[in-house]
Amino acid sequence: MTHYEKYKNTIKEGVKKARRKRDIWINEYLADKSCVHCGESETCALVFYPDNQEIRIVSRSKGLREKLREPILEKIRTNKVVCMNCRSKIENDIELSPIF
Numbered sequence: 001m002t003h004y005e006k007y008k009n010t011i012k013e014g015v016k017k018a019r020r021k022r023d024i025w026i027n028e029y030l031a032d033k034s035c036v037h038c039g040e041s042e043t044c045a046l047v048f049y050p051d052n053q054e055i056r057i058v059s060r061s062k063g064l065r066e067k068l069r070e071p072i073l074e075k076i077r078t079n080k081v082v083c084m085n086c087r088s089k090i091e092n093d094i095e096l097s098p099i100f
């Protein structure tokens with residue numbers, strides 16, 4: 001590994017950490033959830049479907065007080081929790097049957 005590559009990875013790690021902090025309550029919400037299709041329970045592999053991006057953007061822009069979270073939670077309730085694998089299958093229109 002060159003010096004530059006090492007440096008680049010350090011920056012990437014820093015960005016990841018900052019992102020994790022902002023996502024912390026979303027991840028706490030997902031901590032006891034699992035993919036509705038395959039049962040994957042690894043929190044970092046879980047996403048909301050179909051509004052994952054919107055939910056995460058809004059959750060980052062709002063504070064953490066209960067009242068501010070309520071509209072996000074409402075949105076979350078209309079979404080399914082799936083893993084990234086199943087999401088790409090859904091997006092590619094591959095037939096999936098729910099096991100839970």
Ligand SMILES: [Zn+2]
Pocket residue numbers: 035036037038039040082083084085086087
């Ligand atoms: Zn899955």
